Amino acid sequence: MAASTDDLIAKLKAALPVGSVLEGAEAAEKAQGGWSRLGSPRAVLRPASTEEVSKILKLAHAAGEPIVPWGGKTGLVEGGEAEGHLVLSLDRMNHIEEIDVAGGTATVQAGCILQTVCDAVEAEGALFPLDLGARGSATIGGNISTNAGGNRVIRYGMMRDMVLGIEAVLADGTVISSLNHLIKNNAGYDLKQLFIGSEGTLGIVTRAVLRLRPKPLSQDTGFVAVESFEQLPKFLRHMERALGGTLSAFEVLWEDFYKLVTTEPAKGKPLLDYGHPYYVLVESMGGDQQEDSARFEKALMAALEDGQVSDAVIAKNQAERNQMWALRDDVGQVARNWPIFTFDVSLKIADMQSYIAEVREELAAKWPAHSLMVFGHLGDGNLHVIPGSVPEHTPAIRKEVEAIVYGALRKRGGSVSAEHGIGLEKRPYLGWSRSPEEVALMRTLKAALDPKSILNPGKVLEPTGAHAKAAE
Amino acid sequence: MAASTDDLIAKLKAALPVGSVLEGAEAAEKAQGGWSRLGSPRAVLRPASTEEVSKILKLAHAAGEPIVPWGGKTGLVEGGEAEGHLVLSLDRMNHIEEIDVAGGTATVQAGCILQTVCDAVEAEGALFPLDLGARGSATIGGNISTNAGGNRVIRYGMMRDMVLGIEAVLADGTVISSLNHLIKNNAGYDLKQLFIGSEGTLGIVTRAVLRLRPKPLSQDTGFVAVESFEQLPKFLRHMERALGGTLSAFEVLWEDFYKLVTTEPAKGKPLLDYGHPYYVLVESMGGDQQEDSARFEKALMAALEDGQVSDAVIAKNQAERNQMWALRDDVGQVARNWPIFTFDVSLKIADMQSYIAEVREELAAKWPAHSLMVFGHLGDGNLHVIPGSVPEHTPAIRKEVEAIVYGALRKRGGSVSAEHGIGLEKRPYLGWSRSPEEVALMRTLKAALDPKSILNPGKVLEPTGAHAKAAE
Structure with a gap:
């Protein structure tokens, strides 16, 4: 394939303005800074217009040569992995x-x-x-x-x-x-x-x-403690109703994660006492600051009175709001439990409690010293699950952890990817969330739209045909 | 084809429980009550489960026989037209x-x-x-x-x-x-x-x-008059912002339509004086009746003070709310201008004024006695446009009217179907809203998922292959 790739690169250089085809050190430099594995591309193509993208694909299609698209390279599942391939970067099409x-x-x-x-x-x-x-x-x-x-x-x-x-x-x-x-x-x-x-x-x-x-004209943010998992969806539905369509965040922090982000060396300070199993950051964005704040407070008071939440604090200003979000966002603290593996799953809210319990139990059976950090967008059914303090960060241990995290998910009809996608990393588990008929229909679409399989081959679906070996 | 259809029907009768295959008078009875042309189906199949739907399609696929699906038969664009075909009715799968x-x-x-x-x-x-x-x-x-x-x-x-x-x-x-x-x-x-x-x-x-x-806990409804088209999007954006996410309807009635639904024999009474070019029904649904009503009134007052609206009335109870909606919903009054043709288009709000002006002008040039009723979901870019008082309700006149209504739309990149679909009725105009490349990609999908073209063939896309003649 090397010779035909050289030939294609020569054709691309002839077809595109000078500077549109980067190779060698220039291509390697472009491959820096990825949030997951990108590999070393053979060349990086930088079209400046749709017409140039079309020219590139026409030539690549004629040559049967794979093209890997790159955006900001912040994907987390190796969707931009391009070892030895031609990359199509959209970075110049930024108007x-x-x-x-x-x-x-x-x-x-x-x-x-x-x-x-x-x-x-x-x-x-x-x-x-x-x-x-x-x-x-x-x-x-x-x-x-x-x-x-x-x-x-x-x-x-x-x-x-x-x-x-x-x-x-x-x-x-x-x-x-x-x-x-x-x-x-x-x-x-x-x-x-x-x-x-x-x-x-x-x-x-x-x-x-x-x-x-x-543009919202108001923002109200609260941080509350919840005593049992059963109260979480009750509190969620109550806030949805009471805020009349303005609820904009409902982020749940399991106690272990809350402790982690509020103890040294983390900079965050506890906003509520320890000892509650769940903490929730809840926010609304509306049209009138004064009225919305009154409504928000009233809704939280009703939740306290009803026993849905046991303690609550409301941000009085932007600094206090930032403090609340800083806890939720200080995900980097999980590295303190290295080696860790991070997952992005979704499942029915009703299944979450038993799911986390099962994962915890199986991790404990294998590695008594394990840690398990859980937080996420509960309103969307999306949890970030981060087992840590396992013996080693090796592919073999990753597989064991995946078997636990995805195995418990599969039983409950959950998704191995709530928001990050499949890429290369989760491809072996696509069939754990989707049926053989669904995967076959995905293949039908792929074959209909990209019969030579040149577009990001091997991502999402197992590669087929000419690139099956190359993409492995 | 008749012989092979008879053969298929025999196989279907053998494969499905008694009573699942209706023919003759029973099939004709099922074909009553359509909101647009359904034709006379050869048979109506009534599966009671997904498995039975699967059996039917397996047999029809093997025979290469078209299947036309029916739901509630309320489609408006002849998407369920089934002359001489087998119909698959989902009416028994209603759990x-x-x-x-x-x-x-x-x-x-x-x-x-x-x-x-x-x-x-x-x-x-x-x-x-x-x-x-x-x-x-x-x-x-x-x-x-x-x-x-x-x-x-x-x-x-x-x-x-x-x-x-x-x-x-x-x-x-x-x-x-x-x-x-x-x-x-x-x-x-x-x-x-x-x-x-x-x-x-x-x-x-x-x-x-x-x-x-x-479930929303509050509802507030107002009816306002607006003096110029330019104020309509301003008023819309103001209400979106001020109501903080609770705006649930923004229905505009052009003056002619407002007059039509508030004069005998219509039962509606005018809620505001005549003489304004536009009337808007605006509604919000939120979480607290008292607070939301105060907010709604405040937002309308601000719009009055800003000159976005020139007059306004707010429903004080459910009866008054029903009165407002009854005007918007009394679409049947347009039949007073018979012969009429009804259209469901969408276009950018910024293009609406010139669009309606052009349609009006071209109708007037051809038929000085024409009428033109316009109303719709302005917030969604969706207008219902109903020319009437044309000389005759014939296919030839329909074509002339379509040339005017869709021609002016095509120039402005609008859609010939905002919400009703394409079916058979709008198929000749699909290419007026979509490019040849888009239509070709639709055909690629159709060929990939339904290579024998047995599923509702000839709807949306021109038929191809074996059924091209039959479906014409």
């Missing part, structure tokens, strides 16, 4: 083309950084609600390809719910310009859904029309 | 299997009637928010297949946003059970999207997991 506040849309190129888009939209007086830890590096194209989630899903949904239109380039270079601006459009199949969450395996997203929301 | 308020889900069979589901969910203290005129007959399967919209899209989205999981049967009888209960699930491609809004052409939906919402 915000239009922000239309009256129409409620923003049209952007796929390489735009999320934070840049959010800031530009906010400056115009509106909100683009996607918010996640990687906001300063992650790109809109990556957010779309992975159907990103984050902190406000309970209020605004996932990336899928924030995209009105998409332009994507198919494996053979065909440009599908489906840049719909309309909230309602039932004229034929909703093609954009193919490219959302398919991790670059069905097409390369080049532009998008995003749906904007009104 | 609500589970309502899980704590988990926020309802699992139902596709033949459940929307109203029945909404009532059952409400009795358990939650809300299933889909609400549309056909609620008493339309089924969940039909709502999914057409991605139904309705009155609350601005708050809760369309059917696509209310479905967590789907079970569907593919053309060859394969059951895809993707009955996900989770809000977040990025484990592989989101297959349910294939079956939502594809009008039964890619698979038969048999069951679904619906997402429930908290």
Whole structure:
């Protein structure tokens, strides 16, 4: 394959402006800074327009050569792994083309950084609600390809719910310009859904029309203690009802995690006494600060009186709000329990208690000195589960931990990926969350849209055909 | 084909319980009551389970025989037209299997009637928010297949946003059970999207997991007059912000339509003086009646002071609220302008004024005595446009009217179907809203999932292959 790859690179250099094809040290430099394994790409292609993306794919398709798309390289499941392959980086396609506040849309190129888009939209007086830890590096194209989630899903949904239109380039270079601006459009199949969450395996997203929301005029944040798991969904449903549609976060911290982020060397201080099994960060965003604060306090008081929560504190200012979020966000503390393995699962709220109990029990049976940190977006059914203090960080131990964490999940019909995607890392477990018929239908789609399997081959689905060996 | 159809019917009778295959007068009776043309089916199949749907499709697939799915037969674009074909009716698969308020889900069979589901969910203290005129007959399967919209899209989205999981049967009888209960699930491609809004052409939906919402505890409704189109989006964005996420309806009535529904023989009485170009029904649903009413009134007062609206009335009780909605809902009055043609389009709010002006001008040039009724869900970009008082209700005049209504839309990148779908009726105009590349990709999907084109052939897309002639 090396000779034909050289040939393709020569053709790409001839077809694209100077500086569009990076090799050697320049390519290696571009491969720095990934949040999960990227490998050493053979070359990094940097198109500046949809037309150039189309040219690249036409040539790669003719050559049967794999193309691995890169956005902000913040994926966590090795979806951008590109050892020896050609990478298509969208980093030069980073223009915000239009922000239309009256129409409620923003049209952007796929390489735009999320934070840049959010800031530009906010400056115009509106909100683009996607918010996640990687906001300063992650790109809109990556957010779309992975159907990103984050902190406000309970209020605004996932990336899928924030995209009105998409332009994507198919494996053979065909440009599908489906840049719909309309909230309602039932004229034929909703093609954009193919490219959302398919991790670059069905097409390369080049532009998008995003749906904007009104900028909230109020924010109220509380931190509460809860005495039993049964009270958590009761408290959640109570707050949803009482806040009348303005609930924007419902983050649960299991006691062990709360202790971890409030003890040295962590900088966080405990906001409520230890000794409660669950702590919840709850937040609302609305239209009138004074009225919303009164409503928020009233809702929390009712929860206290009803016994749903046993203690509560409300942020009186932005500094106190930041303190609360800092606890939730200080995920790095889990490294104190190294070796650790991190998981991002979802399951029915009703199954969570028994699920965590089973994982804890099986970890204890194997490694009495284990730790288990749990926190997550309970309202979305999404838990981050982080076993630690295991003997070693080896592939063999990882497999044992996966067997416990995913095994208990499989029994309960949970998902091995709530928001991070499948990539390479979770591919062996796709069949634990999806049926053989579902996986076969995914393959049917892949074969229909990318018959030569050149788009991010081996990600999500086991590779087939010519690249089956190469991608292993 | 007749002989092989007879043969298939014999096989179906042998494979299914007695009473599952209706022919002759029994089939004709089932074909009554459609909201658009259904034709005379050769037979109506009434499976009672997913397994029976699978058996039917296996046999039909082997025979290469078209199958037309029917839900509540309330579609408006001839998506259920079945002249001489076998119909698969889901009407016996009408069980609500589970309502899980704590988990926020309802699992139902596709033949459940929307109203029945909404009532059952409400009795358990939650809300299933889909609400549309056909609620008493339309089924969940039909709502999914057409991605139904309705009155609350601005708050809760369309059917696509209310479905967590789907079970569907593919053309060859394969059951895809993707009955996900989770809000977040990025484990592989989101297959349910294939079956939502594809009008039964890619698979038969048999069951679904619906997402429930908290039941609103308050409702506030107002009716206002607006002096210029420019003020409409300003007023919309103001209410979105000021109501902090609780805005649930923003229905605009153009003056002609307002006059029509408030003059004899209509029963409605004018709520505000005539002489304003636009009237808006605005509503919010929240968590506390007293506080929400105060907020609603304050927001309307601010809009009055700012000049966004020139007059306003707020419903003081349910009877007054019903009066307001009765005006919006008295769509039947448009028949007074017979012959009429009804359209369901969407376009950018910024383009609406010039669009309606152009349609009016072209209608006037052709038929000076024409009428033009306009109303719709402005917040969703969705207008119902009803030209009337044209000389005759003939296919030729329909074509002339379509050329005007869709021609002006095409220039502005609008959609020929906001919420009703394409079916047979709008198929000639699919290419006016979607590019050749988009239509080609739709065909790729159709060919991949239904290679013999037996599922509702000729709907949405021009028929190909064996059924091309038969479906014309």
